[in-house]
Amino acid sequence: MAADEKMIIMESIDKHFGHLHVLKDVSLTVGTGEKLVIIGPSGSGKSTLIRCINHLEKPSKGRVIVDGVEITAHKAPVNKVRQSIGMVFQQFNLYHHKTVLENLTLAPILLKGVAKSEAEESAMMYLDRVGLKNKANVYPSQLSGGQQQRVAIARALNMRPKIMLFDEPTSALDPEMIQEVLDVMAGLAGEGITMVVVTHEMGFAKQVADRVIFMDEGEILEQGSPEHFFTNPEHDRAKLFLSKILRS
C-alpha cells in the first residue's frame, strides 16, 4: 500500500444544525491504514465530523470521498460505501433480542448475502479476537458494558470493513472496563485497518495514533504526531484543553 494513498478525503465541510454552525470549512484526509485520533472540548464538532464520514450526517456543504467514492454526490451508493465502514458508538447499540453470535452474523447475511455458516465461522474468529468466544450464545443483557462494547467491535469487524470509526467508545463504560476495550482497539490498530477515533482517552491517543487532531468550535485548530502535539501544543486553547483533561 502506498503511504500517500487516501482512504478518506473531506473537502471544505460545513455543517449547520439550524442556526448552529457546527463544522466550519473543515478539510481532512486520512491515509490508508492511518490511525487518526480526534480530540477536543465537548460540542466542538468531533462526533458530527466523524458521522460525516459514513453519511450519518450529511454535510451542508463540501465533499466527502471514501475509498474513491464521493458519498456526498447526488445518488451516491451510500449504503454500499457504508458496508465498508464499521462504526462503534458510545452506546453499544446491540440487538438485545438476538444472541451475541446473531448480532455478529445478521448484517453480513442480510446485507452482503454471506452464507450463514461462513458468517458464523468468521463471527467466532472475531469473538475470539475480542476474548468473548465463550459468550457466543448469550444475550447482550448477560454481559458487562465492556463486554458489550467488545461485541460491538467484533460485530463491526465481521462486515470486513476497510475503515473503523469509533465515537467515544469508552465514555459510557465503568472505569474498570475501559482498558479492556482500549486493548482490543489497540490490537486492531496493529493490523493495518484505517481507524478514526474520537476519544477523551489521551493515553490511547499517545499509544496508538499516527496523528492527533484537535478540534475547537467546529474547526481543526491543530494537528500533528502525538509526540509533537502532547509535548508541544501550539494553540492556547489546545494547551488549556490538555491541562484540564490531563489533570482530570
Ligand SMILES: Nc1ncnc2c1ncn2[C@@H]1O[C@H](COP(=O)(O)OP(=O)(O)OP(=O)(O)O)[C@@H](O)[C@H]1O
Ligand atoms: N442532530 C443535531 N441537531 C442539533 N444540534 C446538534 C445535533 N447534533 C449535534 N448538535 C450540536 O452540534 C454541536 C457539536 O456537537 P458534536 O456532538 O459534534 O460535538 P462533540 O465535539 O462530539 O461533543 P461531545 O464531546 O460532547 O460528544 C453541539 O452544540 C451539539 O449540540
